[in-house]
Amino acid sequence: MRLCFINPNSTASMTDKIAAAARAAAAPDTEIVALTSRTGPASIQGPEDGEAAVPGLLALVAEHADAVDGFAIACFDDTGLFEARRLTHKPVVGIGEAAFLEARTGGRRFCVVTTLSVSIPVIQENIETYGLAADCIKVRASEVPVLALEREGSAARETVAEEIAQALAEDRPDAIVLGCAGMADLAQAYAARFGLPVVDGVVAAVRLLEGRVRA
Structure with a gap:
């Protein structure tokens, strides 16, 4: 294949x-x-x-x-x-579609943590188009530019982690979806750190x- x-x-x-x-x-x-x-x-x-x-x-x-x-x-x-x-x-x-479908497995409800606020309406519209609005608690922006995730030594990864922590405190989701392909290498570390499923769309x-x- x-x-x-x-x-x-x-x-x-x-x-x-x-x-x-x-x-x-x-x-x-x-x-x-x-x-x-x-x-x-x-x-x-x-x-x-x-x-x-x-x-x-x-x-x-x-x-x-x-x-x-x-x-x-x-x-x-x-x-x-x-x-x-x-x-x-x-x-x-x-990868957005795939992440949402995996995150909702077993009746879980999820939060999306993405990059900039400008991406929120697009992601929300997609979730509604796929018929998954009831499964998503909130789409949140970390305000990390996409390319900051590509720079070694930037604070981007910790900034995303802080937004995940805030989502857990405020929204109490069953899973977190990482809302950017540039976060593909972070899911396992965040899952271990926060103790819940963290879904990467890739x-x-x-x-x-x-x-x-x-x-």
């Missing part, structure tokens, strides 16, 4: 992080192909960036549709998800996509 993870932004270091997380979660017989948009913005923060990223994303889907068994859109906003599904008969999932997308391809 060959699964293609497409980073709709043009930051290659984020693609590398996505690929590492996906490969660690994949079954032994699953090959992960990770692609970076050639024309997308450096990061996707809000609807304008999302719109700018769609053409490059769709170009990669069309280019690789015959070479892989399924696609994951590796932006938590699920940028261009429905447009991509119209281009191929192969399964296409979004890992969740591997599981969801493997299941859909096999089906």
